[in-house]
Amino acid sequence: GEDVCLSDGTKVKDLLDLDEGYISSRVIGDPEIHQMEIEKIFSKIWIPVAHESEIPNKGDYVLRFIGNEEVIVSRSEAGVVNIVLNACTHRGSPVCRSEMGNSSHFRCPYHGFTFKQNGDLIGVPAHKEAFGDGFDKSQYSLVKARAATYAGLIFGTFNESAPPLEEQLGSLKWYLDMMLQHTNEGMEVIGAPQRWTVKSNWKLGADNFVGDAYHTFMTHQSAVQLKLVPSGDPKFAFYGVHVSCENGNGLGLIGGPPEYELPPFYGVPQDIVEKIEQKLTPEHQKAFRRLAYIHGNIYPNMSFGYFSWATEDGKHPGSYLTLRQWVPKGPHEMEVFSWVLVEKEAPDWWKELARETYVRTFGSSGMLEQDDTEMWKNITRATKGYIAQSKLKFIYRMGIDRKPEQGDWPGPGTVYQGDYSEANQLNIWHQWQKLLTDSNE
Ligand code: FES
Numbered sequence: 001g002e003d004v005c006l007s008d009g010t011k012v013k014d015l016l017d018l019d020e021g022y023i024s025s026r027v028i029g030d031p032e033i034h035q036m037e038i039e040k041i042f043s044k045i046w047i048p049v050a051h052e053s054e055i056p057n058k059g060d061y062v063l064r065f066i067g068n069e070e071v072i073v074s075r076s077e078a079g080v081v082n083i084v085l086n087a088c089t090h091r092g093s094p095v096c097r098s099e100m101g102n103s104s105h106f107r108c109p110y111h112g113f114t115f116k117q118n119g120d121l122i123g124v125p126a127h128k129e130a131f132g133d134g135f136d137k138s139q140y141s142l143v144k145a146r147a148a149t150y151a152g153l154i155f156g157t158f159n160e161s162a163p164p165l166e167e168q169l170g171s172l173k174w175y176l177d178m179m180l181q182h183t184n185e186g187m188e189v190i191g192a193p194q195r196w197t198v199k200s201n202w203k204l205g206a207d208n209f210v211g212d213a214y215h216t217f218m219t220h221q222s223a224v225q226l227k228l229v230p231s232g233d234p235k236f237a238f239y240g241v242h243v244s245c246e247n248g249n250g251l252g253l254i255g256g257p258p259e260y261e262l263p264p265f266y267g268v269p270q271d272i273v274e275k276i277e278q279k280l281t282p283e284h285q286k287a288f289r290r291l292a293y294i295h296g297n298i299y300p301n302m303s304f305g306y307f308s309w310a311t312e313d314g315k316h317p318g319s320y321l322t323l324r325q326w327v328p329k330g331p332h333e334m335e336v337f338s339w340v341l342v343e344k345e346a347p348d349w350w351k352e353l354a355r356e357t358y359v360r361t362f363g364s365s366g367m368l369e370q371d372d373t374e375m376w377k378n379i380t381r382a383t384k385g386y387i388a389q390s391k392l393k394f395i396y397r398m399g400i401d402r403k404p405e406q407g408d409w410p411g412p413g414t415v416y417q418g419d420y421s422e423a424n425q426l427n428i429w430h431q432w433q434k435l436l437t438d439s440n441e
């Protein structure tokens with residue numbers, strides 16, 4: 001494992017000095033590295049693909065990506081979630097060409113092979129005349145992935161020997177429960193995810209969301225000036241915790257200065273407050289009650305933001321949970337899927353406020369989204385050249401001397417007081433290095 005090499009002889013492990021906090025920019029721009037990520041990360045571990053509320057009924061399906069492979073995620077007649085590769089076993093044509101819908105089966109548009117949702121081949125036009133008697137349909141199912149869910153999130157993997165999903169998530173599960181299952185019915189996705197393409201390496205999104213509270217007051221200065229951020233205090237991220245979980249997962253949770261008044265549980269309506277108080281454990285309630293921002297990443301490529309933003313003076317602040325997936329499209333490009341979620345039991349006015357607040361701040365029209373996107377696109381461009389790739393090292397030294405400190409934080413994981421740290425980013429790179437140099441195939 002130690003010796004995994006690029007074709008010029010550079011060892012992957014020599015691109016990172018995680019003890020000192022330096023990482024070569026080659027990890028962002030190199031096409032060989034990219035291919036290794038596809039094989040050793042996206043084809044090996046559980047990858048989030050959808051939320052259960054997107055396919056509530058039998059026959060519902062959505063098209064998603066595991067790495068660079070398009071998959072059909074569907075709910076079968078039996079109510080089970082299936083994930084299959086969207087490529088016909090006859091000649092590779094996608095068998096499903098609509099981003100979402102409802103269908104009991106998929107018929108290939110090229111020659112008409114028909115597949116069940118679980119990938120089984122059930123129909124071949126002119127079967128006998130064309131292929132004769134020896135053609136055994138049961139051998140030509142679509143390539144099947146395993147599916148598993150946690151807290152309403154659907155994950156898939158093509159790796160038959162991947163350890164159970166819950167093991168991969170580790171202590172992040174506690175936080176997913178808090179964000180996605182704080183009422184009996186849980187969260188639901190509003191509408192379809194927005195999709196757009198950015199000329200950025202996918203890892204820049206993950207690196208930002210997992211731990212970069214530090215960029216807020218520079219990158220998002222205009223949001224601060226507009227007083228969208230409830231507290232204009234530039235030390236705001238100091239009033240929070242930075243939490244590293246197992247296997248590259250991590251998040252930061254920020255309330256605000258102690259004197260700053262925050263409505264409980266992100267300002268949800270009173271009847272939702274009551275539902276939360278019934279459903280969550282005292283520890284969960286203590287953590288969740290006084291927060292304004294959660295940012296984090298489910299390793300490798302699904303980030304989340306649970307944000308509260310001021311609306312007009314004197315009006316109720318709006319808040320929402322957004323999930324966003326950074327789908328790799330080569331070393332210098334990604335496609336973003338961005339969802340917004342809200343409590344299923346919430347009244348319509350709250351759902352509408354959440355949706356409006358989201359489209360103003362994140363998603364393809366959101367001002368903070370555009371601030372971030374500009375940075376990641378420019379980083380990808382500026383670090384692409386031969387000199388940058390061979391000489392430039394990124395600095396990951398913020399908080400490097402700081403020891404974990406639980407304080408009175410009630411949640412699990414490795415906890416740091418104050419969210420100005422790069423521990424979570426280093427945690428991502430540790431996992432990245434482990435997966436890329438893992439020789440236990
Ligand atoms: Fe699908 Fe031929 S490619 S039936």
Ligand code: FE
Pocket residue numbers: 215216219220368372
């Ligand atoms: Fe940002």
